[in-house]
Amino acid sequence: MSVSTVKLPAGGTPAEQVLRQMGDLRVHDANWREGRTWSLVYYPGEEIYDFLKKAYTMFMSENGLNLAAFPSLRKFETEVVAMTADMLGGGPEAAGTMTSCGTESIIMAVKTYRDKARAERPEITRPEMILPETAHPAFEKAAHYLDVRPVRIPVGPDFRADVGAVRKAISENTILIVGSAPAYPHGVIDPIGDLAALAAERGIGCHVDSCLGGFLLPFIRKLGYPVPDFDFRVPGVTSISADVHKYGFAAKGASTIIYRDKSLRLHQFYIYTEWSGGIYAHPTMTGTRPGGAIAAAWAIMNHLGEEGYLRLADNIMKTSKKLMEGINSIPGLYILGRPDMSVFAFTSDTMDIYALGDAMDARGWHLDRQQRPPCLHMMVTPAHEKIADQFISDLGECALAVAEKKSAAPGGTAAMYGMMGTLPDRGVIKDFVLNFMDDLMSVK
Numbered sequence: 433m434s435v436s437t438v439k440l441p442a443g444g445t446p447a448e449q450v451l452r453q454m455g456d457l458r459v460h461d462a463n464w465r466e467g468r469t470w471s472l473v474y475y476p477g478e479e480i481y482d483f484l485k486k487a488y489t490m491f492m493s494e495n496g497l498n499l500a501a502f503p504s505l506r507k508f509e510t511e512v513v514a515m516t517a518d519m520l521g522g523g524p525e526a527a528g529t530m531t532s533c534g535t536e537s538i539i540m541a542v543k544t545y546r547d548k549a550r551a552e553r554p555e556i557t558r559p560e561m562i563l564p565e566t567a568h569p570a571f572e573k574a575a576h577y578l579d580v581r582p583v584r585i586p587v588g589p590d591f592r593a594d595v596g597a598v599r600k601a602i603s604e605n606t607i608l609i610v611g612s613a614p615a616y617p618h619g620v621i622d623p624i625g626d627l628a629a630l631a632a633e634r635g636i637g638c639h640v641d642s643c644l645g646g647f648l649l650p651f652i653r654k655l656g657y658p659v660p661d662f663d664f665r666v667p668g669v670t671s672i673s674a675d676v677h678k679y680g681f682a683a684k685g686a687s688t689i690i691y692r693d694k695s696l697r698l699h700q701f702y703i704y705t706e707w708s709g710g711i712y713a714h715p716t717m718t719g720t721r722p723g724g725a726i727a728a729a730w731a732i733m734n735h736l737g738e739e740g741y742l743r744l745a746d747n748i749m750k751t752s753k754k755l756m757e758g759i760n761s762i763p764g765l766y767i768l769g770r771p772d773m774s775v776f777a778f779t780s781d782t783m784d785i786y787a788l789g790d791a792m793d794a795r796g797w798h799l800d801r802q803q804r805p806p807c808l809h810m811m812v813t814p815a816h817e818k819i820a821d822q823f824i825s826d827l828g829e830c831a832l833a834v835a836e837k838k839s840a841a842p843g844g845t846a847a848m849y850g851m852m853g854t855l856p857d858r859g860v861i862k863d864f865v866l867n868f869m870d871d872l873m874s875v876k
């Protein structure tokens with residue numbers, strides 16, 4: 433936060449007034465309840481939402497920093513991990529922890545493989561991990577924080593990791609191969625079997641990032657949708673990240689990192705024995721761990737059970753199919769690749785796709801912009817069932833207007849994204865985004 437004129441009020445404000453003010457401030461927020469957003473919020477409906485609030489607030493003061501002090505939280509966490517491991521084909525040796533988000537799970541996985549290599553292969557002084565270009569930036573962040581070199585490889589025309597390129601990229605220093613199930617940008621699952629086989633051949637780790645799909649793919653497979661093997665059923669897969677706060681519909685702050693084998697998890701833990709405050713031993717990156725998030729994850733998994741997740745998955749997949757067919761039926765628009773679940777992107781060869789995004793913004797829809805190739809991104813949740821028809825109708829009208837160049841939203845993002853796409857100097861973009869972030873984090 434930058435220095436500002438905002439100061440702690442000298443006197444307090446009545447609770448009612450503060451809450452009213454907070455409610456008022458939400459007016460300009462993204463309208464996820466009405467299905468207007470296509471990322472960030474996974475809303476399963478008001479009834480489940482109210483239940484989650486109760487479960488969260490019951491434990492909002494408890495701290496998962498010390499599970500020995502809170503046997504309730506210990507039960508919640510270990511059972512969330514056990515249930516998730518089982519859903520993902522883990523055997524009796526599987527073990528893991530909860531973390532606060534997918535990014536933290538990924539950082540923990542990279543730390544685990546780095547520290548395992550340090551312990552067992554000290555000849556590796558410059559560890560590397562192989563990342564398909566569609567892998568989530570959380571891996572880059574982990575690489576940056578943990579001093580592991582990211583080796584990016586391309587994806588094929590189907591947006592799945594190019595296995596040949598992975599094979600070529602493996603070196604003496606490789607400690608980890610990463611695949612996604614699915615990757616966020618186009619919603620397709622990497623060829624996990626091939627990636628894991630390469631990893632197993634060389635005795636290195638294979639992490640599957642299923643932050644997005646871990647709580648949906650097992651259920652859509654049970655519903656009869658074709659889902660390629662992506663989890664511990666694939667020999668050679670050594671760890672999986674899966675987020676309960678995405679398609680698990682938990683409150684924010686709940687992800688899991690699961691290892692095929694308990695011995696791997698030991699490399700994740702951090703222990704400091706010399707502190708005057710006592711021996712500090714911690715399983716994850718953060719210090720204090722919000723009890724509410726851990727409790728709400730356990731609560732939602734028990735409340736929904738397999739039956740509830742199947743019901744939601746059925747709804748999500750039917751809505752996704754409707755939306756994808758609707759988009760493909762609009763002249764000039766098409767879905768990229770063959771998405772494996774409910775996350776996908778669409779583009780156009782005949783119109784400025786970012787201008788279409790701006791036109792949809794003007795109608796109150798928020799679609800994330802992507803690059804390489806330029807496209808718009810969607811992530812479908814149960815909130816979208818009732819607005820799917822309206823969305824397709826608006827998209828059709830906007831596409832027509834953009835194609836006929838009747839819609840050019842002044843001040844929209846099209847010009848900025850168009851310009852950024854043509855800039856060969858990525859440093860300029862980084863500077864631009866740095867300033868943008870600085871501004872965003874300043875009091876207004």
Ligand SMILES: Cc1ncc(COP(=O)(O)O)c(C=O)c1O
Pocket residue numbers: 532533534535536568570612614615616641642643644675687
């Ligand atoms: C595939 C994938 N991995 C990791 C993440 C990071 O998750 P989080 O935002 O919870 O840190 C995301 C977020 O959307 C994702 O889609």
